[in-house]
Each structure stands twice: as structure tokens, then as C-alpha cells.
Amino acid sequence: MNHLHAPFNNVKARRAVLMAMDQEDYMRAIVGSDDNLWKRLPGFFTPGTPLYTEEGGEILKGPRNLDAAKKLLAESGYNGEPVVCVVAQDLAFVKAQGDVTHDLLKKLGMNVDFIATDWGTVGARRAQKTPPGQGGWNMFHSWHAGADCVNPSSYTAVRANGAGAWFGWPESKEVEDQVTAWFDAPTLDAEKAAIARLNKAALDHVVFAPTGFFQNYQAWRSNVTGIAPAPLPFFWGVSKS
Template sequence: MQAMKLALLLGAATIALTPSAFAQQKGGVLDVATIGEPPTLDPMVSTADLVGIVSQHMFETLYTFDKDWKPAPLLAASLPEISADGKTYLIKLREGVKFHDGTDMTSEDVVASLKRWTTLASRGKQAATLIEAIEPVGDHSIKITLKQPYAPLTSLLAFNNSAAIVLPAEKQAEPMTEFVGTGPYQFKERKPDQYIQLVRYDGYKSQEGEPSGYAGGRQQNLDEIRFVPVPDANTRVEAAVSGQYGYVDALPVEAFDRVSGSASSDAVMLKPFGWPVFIMNTSKGIAANRDLRKAVQVALNNEDMLTAAYGSKDFFSAEPSLYPSQFIWSTDAGSEGSYNVGDAEAAKALLKTANYNGEPLRILTSRQYEFHYKMAQVAAEYLKLAGFNVDMQVVDWATLTQRRADPALWDIYITHSPFLPEPALIDPLSVSAPGKWNTPARAKVMDAFNAEADPQKRAALWADVQKVVFDEVPFIKVGNFNNLSAKSKKLDGVTPAPWPYFWNASVTQ
């Protein structure tokens, strides 16, 4: 189906690998340069991509996504058996799966983990209101009973972000105190600001079959993976050019020519990768006023922000649709007069309606993602022209993810996301996400969208959701952008992906 093509992410990749191309060479250490310190290693309690990138090597979910963005079994033995009324999911579990402490995974562990997920995770909470019961069926099956049909459930269980990871039943502490999962690598050591060290788990039981996206066989060729925080973007570029690390994540796209010309590294470009987004605090502070949010929306010139962040149009496109044309979800519904407007006078009129009195508009951003910061700088100038008193707060990414959890501390924060296979996975659509968007209009369109199973009907209902997004402005999509990373010429078996993974990878000594 057109909506599910991971190929769109690989179309401009400067390296091309087939599923069977991963190397078999054993041994070696892979150093991965990341944008900074993850705020946690518990992927249930965070929607930060960095957390998912690291933790997916230690923890696993019942399902994952294959190369076509279709849900595929991971810890589950097969896709769920769904009752005719869409309310009952019977999930059979793989047998012989062991946790890193040597114990066997059973239905008791899965049930306990899913209950933790529905209590702690933003996407778990999103599903929790619709779940009647989660219960074991023998040792190797579970049953989820819903109050009403909920089409996104399998995709939610597959996602590695706010993830429904499976933990031992007796190790469900919050905050997480022991990092015991079922993944191909296990936690060994964390030295803040130096590295997170994972080592091969010899008791790992892989899924069968050829690798396909995040699904299929997972080989443990590497002895060790070290995730090294490198917060400065320019430092990451120099490290990529010199070949200091095996993989360098999140490079400024303007470094493409330098990385491509390196004797040590290959450029990895995903096109289009995703969308930068301004999240609005709809629950507290001045941005809780819809007219003020509309003022922000019409004040901004999206194309100027994208140009500042990425330079050439080779690396971005100013498109209002929340999904690009490659997806069945692509639509311009609701965007007319609400995207790429840059109209200071219209914004001033809306501020007057909002009874704005010059209160600071607090914008949280980070230079660890340099494109966030550049967009924030341009946005601040357009907002000042419209009459806003802008307070731009530049912090490290870990601090930003902490502050956004407290609605008293911010009005807008800047983030980004890859294009996700299931729109219900988009974090700010959840009432438990930091923006706390929760209105009758949202509930009406999202409930209708989530209850419908037919893909074509869901596409039409998604247009209704997008109309409400543009009308109520819980967040502002800036545009589409490409993502640049780099891999060492000595690193094999890495398939370009939104959240890079390193099972099936190997290094040439």
C-alpha cells in the first residue's frame, strides 16, 4: 500500500543495501555519535527519538515494522487474531525467549509490561481509555479486550517511541532501576557525557527470516556498541569527515558535500525524512488561547524558516500536508490561509482578539539539533514583527525534554519527527503528550478516525483531523526535510532508517 512505503526514505540514500547484504563478520566495537545524552533509558516514559535509538537494542516490543512499514511480529509469534467486532485481540507469544537475566518470557511478563505501558507511556495512556482488560491466556498468549474498535492498536504496540517494551514481571519499577530486556544487546555501563555501553547478549533468540526493516532476523555480529554523546553539530561533522566514529547521527544537511567527499565516511541521506514541528502548550499559559495560537500560525513564514535551517531546496520542501505525497494520508485539507502566511498585520489583529498584553512567549529550543535553533531564530523575528514579546530559551536537549513535561515552563517547543506509518502515532495528537491538546473537536475527529479499520475510509477521516489541526493549532508543521547521517566505510550491514539500528551490522578490522 502506498502509505506504507519505507522506500520513500531510501530513495535518496547514498548507500544501498539489500536485506541479504548484511555482513557475517563477528566481533568488533561500534562507536555511534549521537546528539547528546538521552534523558532516560526507559523508552516507555519518553518520546525522544534518541531514547528509542539506544533502547531498541536492549528492549523489544510485541511487534515492529517491516521495510514496507507494515506491523510484523517481534516478541509475538504472529500478528494478532482480531475478533469480528474489532474488540478482542488474541496475541500468541514466541516461546524460548529469554530476558537478559536468564529468565524465560511468559504471558505474565507481557501483561505486567503492558499494564505499566498504559500507566506510564503517553501512547499507552492514549490506548488505555479504550482498553477493558489485558489478561494472560496460558503461558504463551495474551488477550486484550477493548471497549470499542481501535484500528491503531497493533501499530502502537510496534512503535519504539513511548514503547510497549516487555520487561520481567518482577522488574517493573518506575523509575526503571534495572535495564533487563530481551534484545540482542544488553546494558553494561553508562558514564554520563562519555558513553552508554551495550554488549552482545549470548542468550538472544532472534526472529526467523531475512531482515526487513526493523523486522526479521537480527544478527549480533558486533561485540559491543557504544553510544557517545556529541552535542555540538560542527563537532559531529568533523568526526564524520575524519572517520572518528563508525556512525554519526543527525548532521546539518549543508555538510553533505564534505561528508560525501570524505575518504573515511559515506553520507546517508533519507529523503524525505520527516517534519520539524512547533508544539503549542494548549493547557496553560498564553498559548492556551486559540486566537493567540492562530496569531503565531499566520505570523510565521515557513519557507524562510526552512531556508534558514537547510539552505538549499534539495534538502527541504514547504508543504502544508502533514504527510507528503508518497503517503495515502497526504491532503491539503484545512491549510488554505493557515500555512506559510507571514502576515504580521493579520497576526496583530488576532493578538488583539486574544487580549494579548505583551506577556513573554517562551520558546524552548536546542542547538544540539542546529536546524531547530535556526528555525527558532527566524520565527522569533517574524513573531516580533507581529507584536509578540519573544523569550527564546536555548537549552540542551535533555533539559528541553524535562521542561516540556511541566506546562508551567513553556509556551512553544521545537522538535521533529520522521513520517510515521500510522497517523495515530503522531505524538501531539495524544491528549497525554506535552501539548495536552484535548478539545471536543479533537475527540470527535480522532475517535472517528481510530474506530475505522478500512484504509480508504480512514484516509478521508484523516483529512477531517488535519482540518481541526489547522483550525485549533495544537502544533505547527514547518515543512518536509531530509536527514543526513554518516557511516564509516568500515561499517557494513546498516540499512538507512529513521531510528538507526545496528543489529546485523559489522565492522571491518
Template sequence: MIRTLTGRTGRITTLSLAAFLGSTALALAAGKIDVAIIGEPPTLDPMMSTADVVSIVTQHVYETLYTFDENWDVAPLLAESLPFISEDGKTYKIPLREGITFHDGSAMDSADVVAALKRWTTVAARGKSVAGMIDSIEAEGPSVVVIKLNKPYSPLLSLLAFSNSAAIVVPQEILGEKLSATVGTGPYKLIEHAPDRYIQLGKFDGFKSRSEPSSGSAGARAQTLDEIRFVPVPDANTRVEGLISGQFAFADSLPTEAFGRLSESASVEPVLLRPFGWPLFAFNLKKGIGTNLGIRQAVQAALSPDDMLFAAFGDDKYFVVDAALFPEQFPWNNEEGKELYAQANPEKAKEILAKAGYKGEPLRILTSRQYEFHFKMAEVAKMNLEAAGFTVQLDVVEWATLIERRGNPDLWDIYITHSPFLPEPTLTNLYVENSPIGWVSANRDAVYARLTGESDPVARQAAFAELQKLVYEEVPFYKVGGFNAVMGKKKDLSGVTLTPWPFFWNAKLGN
């Protein structure tokens, strides 16, 4: 559920905070806010990344044909309405809004949308996942786009609505292997990007909002703020200090230890998004020792999620030890495979390792301290795995470096990440073979085809239960548990719609 709050790299260290405040801070005024994010986004092209930090920034600049309302239902954004879908489920006719202008002053039309969607199917992880099912994307006049599939694909609209690995609409003139400019249709445009220091967005005077009431990220988008500046702050404690000092109006991804301190502040307050998501260990199924199923099963047998979650979050109000890949609030919740979760059995892991032919090769775990809870889980996992006979190598890097390295299967065996709970299972790219982990399996292929080909919700839920069972049997990744996210904001910042990717249209500072 999306909720609305009323009353979510410059590499800044704790030692350099005072200097930063004095030398680069913009005064917080009613029309300007600074937002602390976890690091420098690896790109400002949201097609090219599934990183949350990219989505948080770029959703203000770019828009998609569809988006999600407060109930996580698909709603039109740049599309005029939901599409007209043929009876066989293979043709989508999408009417476009008219009078939409890009930041460069040019008008959006169907040619721009067609070109952008074609690029999305070739460069974006989620676009690639559906590319093989698309026969054509064509314009039908200046204000209609027609997508023809070779078989029904029920998650298509959710993919087109997601701001992560997003099917953004941009002028066809800037398209290429890389975008030649940062130009969208969103309420804010890029003013200045000083890498590792800030990303400054300003109000786009030509923006055309929808007229429906705001609901989640759907409906009206008011440009209440004149300027939003996203400041990369890799150190979590520095984000806390900057929020308390007044430098930041909002700070993302804060440590649970800060909750009490923020609660006692006269000027700021903590924000708890519950449930938020799930931390996970993703295996490299392309190269290295992780290609051995026995190795992965031994890791699964050795790990203690109770210990990892307690080390990461400290209090069970911030986490839950749960095998299900979706919490009970979601229709996808099921208990398949739970007997293989939370085994915490080093002796069993040793037996599996012996049968797998393990010879002491380093198990390379790639993690980052920018999400401090990742690192804390990695430390406990190292102890669990060493007790089971593994040789463990922790590679601790900055988050942008982790994103880069996970694309090279020669450099890692496990990387630690997390995902928010998403409205549609197929939005999690871990299930598709072109993800960084590369899960290829005949069983997975058959079940996934049913999950995406069925339109009946009950049949789709049954297919996902089978997919969850396969996750525990084939171990492409390991769900550690569920957790709630701590963020922080100034008490007089209102109108922020709280989601895993917080956005700041409709927000205002002061009375």
C-alpha cells in the same frame, strides 16, 4: 519507504575532538563500529521516551512483538505470526515464538509478555493512548497472549510494532516504575554505559533470529558486527569532523552544509533520506499564554515557513514548503486547511493578538542546537513573531534538557521538534491528550475516534483529512514544512538499512 544502503551524552566539542580520538577511541575493525548520535539518550528504557535518539540505540537491545517491513507493513518479530483477530475486531490472539532467550539467560514466555504490555499501557505515551480501550491482557498457556478491547482499534498492531515509546518485551522480574536492568531479546546486549561518553553494545550469543529474508526491520537480523558503540556528539560539525577523520563509521543528523564536503571525500559519503519528516512548533495547551486560541492563531498567521526552511536547510533539495501533514507518497496526503498555512502576515497576526487580549507576555520558545536546524528556525520565527508584536524569549538548551522541560508545562509555551513521516497517523502522539502539548477538544475527540475505530482504509483517510483541518483551525501545533535528512557513513560500511531510526544488524565494515 525503507531503503537498504550497499556501498542514520559524551559531550564532545570541536576543540576536544583530538583529545577524544586519542584517549577513548576504539580502533575501527571489521567487527566494531562507532556511531555518532546527537546526544546522550535521556533513558535506555524505550517505553519511557518518544525521542528518536532513544529508539536508534535501544532497538538493538530490545524487541517488540511486531515490527515493520520495507513497505511499512506490520510483520511479526517476537510473535510467531500476525494475530488471530475476532470478527468484531475486539479480540487479538497472539502466538509467541518459542525458544527465545533474554540477555540474562532466562526464557521468554507469555507471562513476561503480559507483564511488559501491562507496564507499557501505564508508563508509555503510546501505551497510555490505547489503555482505555483495553479490557484485558492475559496469557493463554505459555506461548499465547490474548488482548481484549472494549471497542475496535485499528492502529493497535502499528503501536505494538513501533520502536518509539515501544512495547518492548522484557523479563517480568525487572519490571517496575523503572527497569531494574537493561535486558532484552535483541541481537546486541549492553556491555557498558558511560553516560555522556558512549553506550557500548556487544553481540548476544543467545540471540535467535527470524528465518525470513530481511525486509526493513523485519525478517533475519544478522549479527555481522561484534560491537556497536554509540557516541553522543551534541555538536553537528563535530559529528562531521569525526566521520571524515575516521573515528565514526556512521553519523546521524548532519547539517546540509556538510553534504558537498562529504561527497568529495575519498573515504566517506553523505546519505540523503528523502522524504524524512517534518519540523514543527508544538504549543503548550495546558498552561500559559498558549492556552489562548487567539495567541496560537496569531503565531500561525505570523510565521513564514519559506524563510524558516531556507534558513534551516539552505537549498530546496533538502526541504519542501507544504501544508499537508503527510507527503504525496502516503495515502494520508490531503489539502485540508492549507489556506491557513504559510500566511506570513504580521498585520493579520497583530489584529488577532489585539482581539485575544495579548498584553506583551513573553512567548517562551524552547529549542536546542543539537538539532541545528531547530535553532535556525527558531531565530527566524523570533523575527517573524516580533514583527507581529510578540515579546519572544528563546530558551536554548541541550536536547536532553528540552525533553525533560517539555514535561513541565510551567516552563514553556512552544517547543521545537521534528518527526519522521510515520506509516500510521496515530503513531504521532501529538494528536492525543496525554502528549506533552495536551490537545483536548470535543471536535478532536470525535474525529480521532473515527480514525481509530474504522477499519476501512478509505474511511480512515477521510477521517484523517478532517483531523488535519482541525489542526489548522485549533492550532495545537504548527507544521513548518517537510525536509530530507542528511547522514553520513564510511564508504566501506554496507548493509545498513536506512530509516529515520538507522540500525546496524546486517551491517558490516570492509569487504
């Protein structure tokens, strides 16, 4: 979500989206009916890693409350302005997310300008800070590799340092204070405490909307050996008999 322009320059509008969205809708749109391939993600860090936390994640848990989300959206001052949602059609898991969001925003009562395009265009357009009606945007969909989301050192999207932040340019002193606290932490317990506070602050501010955690299967022939368990395919050490 773009924090520079209405409606998502108001945290109430951003929180309304979190309150209404159901991560299961997104995950099933991406991976189908295989429950082994997805998890709910009430936070920003990779499940199964040392710093994973659900602190502050209540807004993404439990039954969805569309009426409460609509009320919060109205409190934000939203008055039917177009919401420019730029969605790549040439990446299946991005398109799936965009389709779910399109339906969600309409249920919230938002006026959606759905821009169906390709990933190259999304990549160029998301860098624009101009108003949505002048070549900018309000929403786009993406993904992050789990290996990038284990801590803030490589996780640019969880930062909230304004003009220096990832696309959407969130700005929150509370988030950045906890990033600093993590870098300064002398022990693993101190790291975990800082990340828990960071997760809560990032959800309170809604730096972006996490749609869930999903995985893919990998397959190789029975005569191939040396495949290492890893977050992405590595080809060294591999041999074929």
C-alpha cells in the same frame, strides 16, 4: 505551544502564529539552499505516505499576512505579556527553528523571553505545567521522524486529549473524534477521509505549529552494500567487501 497558559491558551493567538509563519524560512534555516531536502507541510502527516493530506492547510499556504496575524493576535487579548520560548542550542535544527521563531514573534509584536539552553533542560522543562514565569514555558521546538507521523497510532503529538496529550496539552473533541474515526475505519478510503478531517481539525485548533518537512542525506563507502532504503539507518544485512 502551551495550551494551558496565556497567550496560547487562546486559539486566536495560536492561529496568528500559523498565519504569520513562513515554513520556507524555517526549512532554509535548517537545510540551507538545497531544495531537494525540504517541502512545505500544510498539515501533520508525512508526505508520500498513503494518508498524507493537506485538508484545512490553507492557513499555511500562500503569501504571509503579518498585518492580519497582528489583528488576530490583538483579538486574542494579548497585551504584551512575556512569551517564554525555550530553545535548545546543542541541536542545530532545533536552534535554527528557535531563531526563526524569535524573529517571527518579535515581528508580531510579542514580548519574547528567549531561553537559550540545552536539550536536556528543554526535555525537563517542557514537562512542567506551571506558569511560564514559574519554571514553565510557552513555546519549545522539536521534531518528529517521518515514520512516526504516518497515522495517529504512533503519533502522540497530533492527539488533543488534554491532560493525556503530548507536551502543550491541547484539548479538542473534534480532533479526538477523528482519531477514533480513523481507528474504526473499515477501509483505506474511510481512513483517508478520517485523516483529512483530523488534519483540518488539528490545524483549526492548532495542536502545534508544523514548521515544514525536511530530510538529510546519507552516505556510505562504495565497498559497503546492503543498505536498505528506510526512514532511518538499519545496520542488519549490511556487508563490506
